Amino acid sequence: RGNQFYSPLVEQIAKDYHISYEELARIPASGQNGRLKKSDIFNYIENGRPF
Amino acid sequence: MSKYDIIVVGSGPGGYVTAIRASQLGFKVAVVEKESLGGVCLNWGCIPTKALLKSAQVFDYLNHASDYGLKVEKADKDFSAVVKRSRNVAEGMSKGVQFLMKKNKIDVLNGNGKLLKGKKVEVTDKNDKKTTYEADHVIIATGARSRELPNLPQDGKKVIGYRKAMTLEKQPKSMIVVGSGAIGVEFASFYNAMGTDVTIVEYLPNIVPVEDEEVSKQFERIYKKKGIKIMTNSSVESVDTSGKNVKAKVKTKKGEESLEADIVLSAVGIKTNIENIGLEEVGIKTEKDKIQVNDFYQTNIPGYYAIGDVTHGPALAHVASAEGILCVEKIAGMKVEAIDYGNIPGCTYSNPEIASVGMTEKQAKEAGYDIKVGKFPFSASGKASASGAKDGFVKVIFDAKYGEWLGCHMLGAGVTDMIAEAVLGRKLETTGHEVLKTIHPHPTMSEAVMEAVADAYDEVIHL
Amino acid sequence: MSKYDIIVVGSGPGGYVTAIRASQLGFKVAVVEKESLGGVCLNWGCIPTKALLKSAQVFDYLNHASDYGLKVEKADKDFSAVVKRSRNVAEGMSKGVQFLMKKNKIDVLNGNGKLLKGKKVEVTDKNDKKTTYEADHVIIATGARSRELPNLPQDGKKVIGYRKAMTLEKQPKSMIVVGSGAIGVEFASFYNAMGTDVTIVEYLPNIVPVEDEEVSKQFERIYKKKGIKIMTNSSVESVDTSGKNVKAKVKTKKGEESLEADIVLSAVGIKTNIENIGLEEVGIKTEKDKIQVNDFYQTNIPGYYAIGDVTHGPALAHVASAEGILCVEKIAGMKVEAIDYGNIPGCTYSNPEIASVGMTEKQAKEAGYDIKVGKFPFSASGKASASGAKDGFVKVIFDAKYGEWLGCHMLGAGVTDMIAEAVLGRKLETTGHEVLKTIHPHPTMSEAVMEAVADAYDEVIHL
Numbered sequence: 001r002g003n004q005f006y007s008p009l010v011e012q013i014a015k016d017y018h019i020s021y022e023e024l025a026r027i028p029a030s031g032q033n034g035r036l037k038k039s040d041i042f043n044y045i046e047n048g049r050p051f
Numbered sequence: 052m053s054k055y056d057i058i059v060v061g062s063g064p065g066g067y068v069t070a071i072r073a074s075q076l077g078f079k080v081a082v083v084e085k086e087s088l089g090g091v092c093l094n095w096g097c098i099p100t101k102a103l104l105k106s107a108q109v110f111d112y113l114n115h116a117s118d119y120g121l122k123v124e125k126a127d128k129d130f131s132a133v134v135k136r137s138r139n140v141a142e143g144m145s146k147g148v149q150f151l152m153k154k155n156k157i158d159v160l161n162g163n164g165k166l167l168k169g170k171k172v173e174v175t176d177k178n179d180k181k182t183t184y185e186a187d188h189v190i191i192a193t194g195a196r197s198r199e200l201p202n203l204p205q206d207g208k209k210v211i212g213y214r215k216a217m218t219l220e221k222q223p224k225s226m227i228v229v230g231s232g233a234i235g236v237e238f239a240s241f242y243n244a245m246g247t248d249v250t251i252v253e254y255l256p257n258i259v260p261v262e263d264e265e266v267s268k269q270f271e272r273i274y275k276k277k278g279i280k281i282m283t284n285s286s287v288e289s290v291d292t293s294g295k296n297v298k299a300k301v302k303t304k305k306g307e308e309s310l311e312a313d314i315v316l317s318a319v320g321i322k323t324n325i326e327n328i329g330l331e332e333v334g335i336k337t338e339k340d341k342i343q344v345n346d347f348y349q350t351n352i353p354g355y356y357a358i359g360d361v362t363h364g365p366a367l368a369h370v371a372s373a374e375g376i377l378c379v380e381k382i383a384g385m386k387v388e389a390i391d392y393g394n395i396p397g398c399t400y401s402n403p404e405i406a407s408v409g410m411t412e413k414q415a416k417e418a419g420y421d422i423k424v425g426k427f428p429f430s431a432s433g434k435a436s437a438s439g440a441k442d443g444f445v446k447v448i449f450d451a452k453y454g455e456w457l458g459c460h461m462l463g464a465g466v467t468d469m470i471a472e473a474v475l476g477r478k479l480e481t482t483g484h485e486v487l488k489t490i491h492p493h494p495t496m497s498e499a500v501m502e503a504v505a506d507a508y509d510e511v512i513h514l
Numbered sequence: 515m516s517k518y519d520i521i522v523v524g525s526g527p528g529g530y531v532t533a534i535r536a537s538q539l540g541f542k543v544a545v546v547e548k549e550s551l552g553g554v555c556l557n558w559g560c561i562p563t564k565a566l567l568k569s570a571q572v573f574d575y576l577n578h579a580s581d582y583g584l585k586v587e588k589a590d591k592d593f594s595a596v597v598k599r600s601r602n603v604a605e606g607m608s609k610g611v612q613f614l615m616k617k618n619k620i621d622v623l624n625g626n627g628k629l630l631k632g633k634k635v636e637v638t639d640k641n642d643k644k645t646t647y648e649a650d651h652v653i654i655a656t657g658a659r660s661r662e663l664p665n666l667p668q669d670g671k672k673v674i675g676y677r678k679a680m681t682l683e684k685q686p687k688s689m690i691v692v693g694s695g696a697i698g699v700e701f702a703s704f705y706n707a708m709g710t711d712v713t714i715v716e717y718l719p720n721i722v723p724v725e726d727e728e729v730s731k732q733f734e735r736i737y738k739k740k741g742i743k744i745m746t747n748s749s750v751e752s753v754d755t756s757g758k759n760v761k762a763k764v765k766t767k768k769g770e771e772s773l774e775a776d777i778v779l780s781a782v783g784i785k786t787n788i789e790n791i792g793l794e795e796v797g798i799k800t801e802k803d804k805i806q807v808n809d810f811y812q813t814n815i816p817g818y819y820a821i822g823d824v825t826h827g828p829a830l831a832h833v834a835s836a837e838g839i840l841c842v843e844k845i846a847g848m849k850v851e852a853i854d855y856g857n858i859p860g861c862t863y864s865n866p867e868i869a870s871v872g873m874t875e876k877q878a879k880e881a882g883y884d885i886k887v888g889k890f891p892f893s894a895s896g897k898a899s900a901s902g903a904k905d906g907f908v909k910v911i912f913d914a915k916y917g918e919w920l921g922c923h924m925l926g927a928g929v930t931d932m933i934a935e936a937v938l939g940r941k942l943e944t945t946g947h948e949v950l951k952t953i954h955p956h957p958t959m960s961e962a963v964m965e966a967v968a969d970a971y972d973e974v975i976h977l
């Protein structure tokens with residue numbers, strides 16, 4: 001699962017959208033210390049998964 | 052002319068906390084205050100009411116001592132001593148702020164502040180002496196006061212606001228509380244415990260109307276059991292203070308009723324302090340009684356900021372403080388994250404207490420979520436039984452799809468200290484699973500959170 | 515011969531919770547109990563002691579009524595009524611378990627259980643009738659009892675264990691409590707509040723020795739102020755019960771002292787119930803008085819499991835329950851995560867309360883962490899002032915490198931309900947930053963958590 005910690009909610013959403021940990025790692029994170037938030041992952045999905 | 056990095060106008064939990072954080076960040080700071088340090092919260096709000104409510108709680112214990120195997124011969128309250136204790140606590144806190152100002156090398160400018168163009172603040176002291184100060188950043192934190200309704204003018208004697216309600220010389224025999232938000236029901240709780248005959252008049256269909264409907268309903272049942280009269284869907288049309296008592300005409304769904312009481316407490320919300328502080332002169336925009344700001348509390352005029360009750364968002368002390376901290380951290384160039392107004396806890400320190408965060412069941416449904424709801428009543432909790440505090444419950448709401456914790460609603464003893472778990476959990480974007488697998492200590496009231504989550508997923512043990 | 519999917523031996527918070535979860539998962543379940551449903555916890559542990567402590571708290575309020583502006587002419591306790599209330603609460607909870615067993619269609623087999631080979635359990639009822647039952651899985655949850663020291667033999671009259679200590683017919687004038695773990699100091703708290711002259715004798719250098727040293731020290735100061743005598747680095751060498759009182763010879767660092775009291779309470783830990791339950795016959799391995807199990811509570815013999823006090827790990831009710839749930843979820847083939855024994859909260863319901871989770875400062879240092887420590891005393895908390903509960907503090911420990919929340923230690927009113935935030939935060943692998951930016955409601959005791967974290971990062975506001 002890579003070296004990054006993902007919140008349980010982000011993990012659930014990623015699972016649902018079949019987003020791998022490699023892909024998750026590319027999503028820009030807006031939380032402190034690079035924490036990836038629900039809003040980040042949904043922004044990414046809405047933008048058509050550009051990375 | 053003295054020059055500061057930051058001048059904060061108003062020293063409530065918005066203003067004084069802002070000043071301290073700014074000083075920590077290396078700014079030279081002054082705070083302008085025309086009354087007492089600490090603002091409404093410390094002097095006329097959060098703190099003195101909690102002191103009154105503590106006396107009420109202890110009095111309640113005295114009156115129910117035999118439930119605990121104890122004997123009391125003659126329990127009584129000394130109303131003026133109760134009020135005096137509350138004032139002492141408030142004064143102590145205000146002195147504490149004074150100490151904090153000194154410790155953080157913050158100048159306190161006593162007097163009425165008015166904004167001038169060019170990031171200047173004119174301070175008029177009690178001898179009408181005017182001094183002008185300059186700053187790089189001016190932060191408005193002038194807060195709010197009790198809102199007056201045209202048909203409920205406060206005379207400070209028989210029709211009163213919150214300040215008078217916490218400093219009455221004599222305990223009223225009867226009281227009509229208009230409005231059932233946190234402030235209204237807290238006073239209702241206090242005066243009912245003291246033995247005053249209390250009637251609550253609420254315009255909306257439910258008391259504590261911002262809460263989840265189940266909380267409101269259960270709370271209403273408990274209040275009624277305590278002997279508090281509750282009139283919902285009702286509004287006070289007019290008051291007549293000419294006689295010995297107050298007479299209030301109340302419009303209900305069934306028609307007009309006439310009530311009589313020693314005192315009417317108007318607790319229908321707040322009015323911001325935005326008049327005569329120079330907003331127009333500087334050109335700062337307001338909207339619906341609030342100063343308009345962006346995510347970082349900047350007004351439309353560069354160098355001027357506003358935080359706390361004077362801006363949009365819930366009028367709560369912890370919100371005012373958080374906004375102020377964020378505002379100055381942004382000024383200091385720190386990487387900050389905007390406040391998530393969806394994750395602000397709201398608490399009512401009545402008996403029983405109410406605490407909640409996030410969406411109510413209704414809001415979650417209206418937002419289109421497919422939800423899982425769980426509920427655990429304290430009547431099934433071992434700790435609640437041992438403590439004689441079986442009223443209330445914890446209710447949790449999850450998104451069925453991803454497991455997001457959409458809302459948490461608590462009613463019961465001590466829940467205002469328990470809601471932090473839900474706020475942190477939501478901040479960390481937990482799902483129900485992690486809460487369920489977080490081992491809560493036994494026997495505690497907090498186990499009810501875990502059990503409510505279990506109930507949402509049909510795994511509850513003690514139901 | 516009746517056949518079950520799962521037979522649980524012992525119905526404490528380990529056993530009965532296991533049985534309920536197993537039933538939810540579709541198993542046919544029986545639970546064997548030789549005494550009362552609910553085990554030590556409901557009948558002789560967690561619950562009845564908390565009922566006693568609640569009476570003590572209320573009695574404390576009665577005695578300090580004037581601090582709250584209240585008047586009490588004559589406050590007294592009715593010791594036997596206090597005890598009776600506690601027994602009633604315990605009975606009510608035990609009946610609750612009975613109801614839960616029925617509701618979940620769990621067979622309760624009354625009698626003494628003994629394991630036989632081939633996953634069988636022989637139950638001997640009170641008329642000495644033996645019946646043998648068969649199961650696919652046998653779970654041992656026989657718990658523990660008060661440990662007896664050779665030089666402190668319990669006669670149940672003047673030298674007693676916890677059961678007797680919560681059911682004394684007469685309040686002792688003086689009491690020596692041997693051992694200052696949670697159980698010892700809870701009884702010390704109760705009897706001190708009731709007016710008994712209490713002396714604590716502790717072998718180790720600090721009372722509540724598993725807690726962070728700062729907690730122990732502060733707790734000791736508070737206890738001494740209440741008039742509790744405390745002897746640390748001391749041990750009871752022998753007791754003489756031949757006279758009217760008990761005479762205890764206590765070895766201290768300074769030499770031998772002789773104490774006298776009505777009663778000596780031995781609270782020096784527990785002894786597991788592993789004798790005569792068939793372990794040897796079946797071949798189940800034990801080690802240092804505990805049944806050996808793996809991460810999923812399987813013993814060395816397939817089909818036999820053990821959970822709760824009878825196994826390694828802290829002897830706590832919430833641990834027993836969590837172990838049982840995990841054990842049957844694993845049996846059911848669910849994907850389960852082993853319990854993180856580093857994240858188990860421990861609570862002491864004395865006055866003030868103690869709650870903690872994770873490492874103490876000393877442990878963190880010994881583990882080689884470079885740490886940041888923060889502390890916020892309740893004396894600086896507005897809510898604590900309003901409540902008259904300024905004793906205590908919240909202390910937090912973070913790893914300086916990655917920000918991991920290594921430990922949280924709380925002393926004060928209501929902290930046993932506040933520790934859940936730290937447990938959940940640690941479960942979700944938070945860093946200090948998120949806790950700091952989680953808006954805690956004002957005014958609450960829980961703000962102290964946020965402020966302690968702020969202190970660790972030199973951002974504390976109210977100090």
Ligand SMILES: Cc1cc2nc3c(=O)[nH]c(=O)nc-3n(C[C@H](O)[C@H](O)[C@H](O)COP(=O)(O)OP(=O)(O)OC[C@H]3O[C@@H](n4cnc5c(N)ncnc54)[C@H](O)[C@@H]3O)c2cc1C
Nearest residue numbers: 061063065085090091092096164194195359360366367368
């Ligand atoms: C009865 C009551 C109970 C409450 N209980 C709670 C509670 O339990 N929890 C909670 O979160 N919130 C509670 N609140 C709300 C809380 O008090 C406010 O949200 C909070 O005080 C807002 O802080 P603030 O700093 O924005 O403004 P304020 O606290 O209103 O402070 C504004 C300060 O500015 C000063 N000021 C105004 N104009 C000027 C000027 N021109 N020049 C100089 N000084 C000026 C005022 O004198 C005042 O001191 C309660 C409110 C009331 C009335």
Ligand SMILES: Cc1cc2nc3c(=O)[nH]c(=O)nc-3n(C[C@H](O)[C@H](O)[C@H](O)COP(=O)(O)OP(=O)(O)OC[C@H]3O[C@@H](n4cnc5c(N)ncnc54)[C@H](O)[C@@H]3O)c2cc1C
Nearest residue numbers: 524526528548553554555559627657658822823829830831
């Ligand atoms: C005074 C006191 C206060 C405590 N307070 C707390 C607290 O506040 N919080 C906390 O977490 N923990 C507390 N504890 C500890 C807690 O009670 C135990 O950790 C918990 O009860 C362990 O649960 P268990 O299910 O493993 O065993 P137990 O609760 O000991 O239950 C074992 C059951 O098995 C039955 N049994 C034993 N042998 C047999 C047999 N051969 N056949 C049939 N039945 C049998 C016993 O009768 C008993 O009912 C306290 C303990 C004491 C003594």
